[in-house]
Amino acid sequence: MATIALPRPLPRYRSSSPIPTLSTHSINLEGINTSAACPIPIPNKHLPVCPPGPVPSEKPDTPPASPPTKHVKLQPQSLLYPPTNYKKVTHNSSAVYLIDAAGVAAAVNHISEQPLPEASQVFPWLHGLHPANHVQQAFFVARRKALRKTPECYRGVTIVKADGNLSCSRLKAAVSTEEFLQTATAEFKDIDPREGFSVRNFQIQAAKTAMLSDIIVYGEDEKQVIKIGSDIARAQRVRRQGLKALGHEAPVYHTFVCTSHFEEFEEHHPEIVVADSRGEMTGNVLDFFHQERVEMATMTKASEIARNVWLGPTDDLSMSVPSPEDEPFDLFIECSDLGRANVPALKNIARELDSGAETSQYVEFPSSGSIMPPSWPLTEADDIVESCKWIYNLANGIRPSDDEEVTDIEGDSPMPSPTEARTSRPRKILIYCTDGYTESSMLALAYYMYAHGVTVSEAYLQMHIDKRRNFFSYPSDVALLNSIAPSILSNSPALAHSAPQDITQRIHDEPAWLSLMDGSLPSRILDYMYLGNLGHANNPDLLRAMGIGQLLSVGETAAWTAADIASWGDENVCVVQGVQDNGVDPLTNEFDRCLAFINRGRLAGTSTLVHCRVGVSRSATICIAEVMRAQSLSYPRAYCFVRARRLNVIIQPHLRFSYELLKWEEMMQVRRGEGVKRELEWGEIAREIAAMNKPYSR
Structure with a gap:
């Protein structure tokens, strides 16, 4: 492709x-x-353009306009809601609740064990649907205003470091107030993009999930912690009132302030400490x-x-x-x-x-x-x-x-x-x-x-x-x-x-x-599974020379001749149809069929090429799902595994595919007889991916 x-342009200067x-x-x-x-980007990588395809028609998996079902409203359980076990204090007319280090650790652990809502219940809202962004609105919701409503089925836990310095004394998934709060007015930021179209707004997910979360503020300066806590509580109240004015139901979220010093986390709860008080990474929490x-x-x-x-x-x-x-x-x-x-x-x-x-x-x-x-x-x-x-x-x-x-x-x-x-x-x-x-x-x-x-x-x-x-060659x-x-x-x-x-x-x-050949071979992800683009798929002799005997086409079809198909055999070609890279079409319901096909090739002693058009979104999603299944990896670890092996081309499963893979992590755990236990939460995963891709964005 x-x-x-x-060809890679030569930079003006780069030190040896x-x-x-x-x-x-x-x-x-x-x-x-x-x-x-x-912060140092890996050289030579680039982000390919992934065409989203035509404007999607109405899909059966989107939530109904009305009446909303009980399943859609159901929220994950949280130790923080209702906050009856926590002492309530008032500061600047805002109510906040006191919590200690043990309570924070318990809340973070507990929320990771609660199943997330289905993708159809939180999308397209998570894509970002600013009222002034007519392009985004028209693509995702058209005349179905119900899809613009804030999901009522999600309840997370957001951790906020009061001083905003995340280079030290950093807890798992901690963010700064600058990422989601207008500090001057103590209101949530209007984070949805006002213009343009994207199905990869990873950079806004931490802020969007903060609006659907109980929020915990921690830090060493007690006055600063309580002030920021009261500002966030006010922002939650203002947002709830605004949603009610629009006729939307608005779940109640609360703000908690941590009364413990950070050394208590280091001593008794190191499993949620990302960086210690000296700024050293602990290795206890996955870093992308x-x-x-x-x-x-x-x-x-x-x-x-x-x-x-x-x-x-x-x-x-x-x-x-x-x-x-x-x-x-x-x-x-x-x-x-x-x-x-x-x-x-x-x-x-x-x-x-x-x-x-x-x-x-x-x-x-x-x-x-x-x-x-x-x-x-x-x-x-x-x-x-x-x-x-x-x-x-x-x-x-x-x-x-x-x-x-x-x-x-x-x-x-x-x-x-x-x-x-x-x-x-x-x-x-x-x-x-x-x-x-x-x-x-x-x-x-x-x-x-x-x-x-x-x-x-x-x-x-x-x-x-x-x-x-x-x-990789050119x-x-x-x-x-x-x-x-x-x-x-x-x-x-x-x-x-x-x-x-x-x-x-x-x-x-x-x-x-x-x-x-366009210079590069398909990317070997596992010994029996390759990831590539449509150009690789259209070169069947190359695939055969590489020991690839099966072709899995995700949303795109290779331009093979009848002779090519006959020589390979119909049973060695699998096509997933009707899946565009548009942030709407689901892929989870194809996982089992695709992975069974890949495993069939493995048992037969051959490899499978998984491809879409560019080889970074739809096909990458299938490859990540297989790595998660075969190696019992969490979504974040499998994402990094595949990303590294795609070499120069940065994989880009869009927001919905990424969320579906996080749900797939839960499904794999259940199938293995384990309880649900996410390694990282959605907002943190999206935030890390956005940070990794930022140096390569054009």
């Missing part, structure tokens, strides 16, 4: 990464203080930023792709102490937008290492996607081949008889001789980039072709399948590698005894799927 395959100290041992992430590390990096580190851990040549990420995460058997890397090759191929530098490094240099050496190389056709100069293409040659020499302990560059009469390097003496110690080399799967892909593929004597298509498949590397990388394949293979030591015409024939016989 075009949204995924666009420091020389890493990465080794081959396991990664320890326990010590990361995400309060400092999290940290979890995404855990998943990325697991996925991109350095591994060997050829003898003594490893591929991995920049060491920007804390590392465990290396074991005695770990050998350090002798040479680090950083691939970046600012890098340039530097063959003389590689030659000098070879001399220095042979001269007994004890420190690791460092060299740069161009990033994937940075060399664009047809602008690449022949010298740059030649430098790629020469770089592969010298990397191979270093990794295999080969020292050519003459350090000076030797060329034949046509200016090409001579074929390698199998009799060259191994006169130096083989060196351990790491090819790396920041994320471990994007900027280094072009060099890794080129070197793999050179070292193993394989074609472009074989390098893609073997790197992914045999070497178990997840990587269409320009495919074009570049195809262009220099004759030179790479003609100089490959693995093909030293092959006839030139045989090499030419192998290149000529490249499969047709290579020319149809």
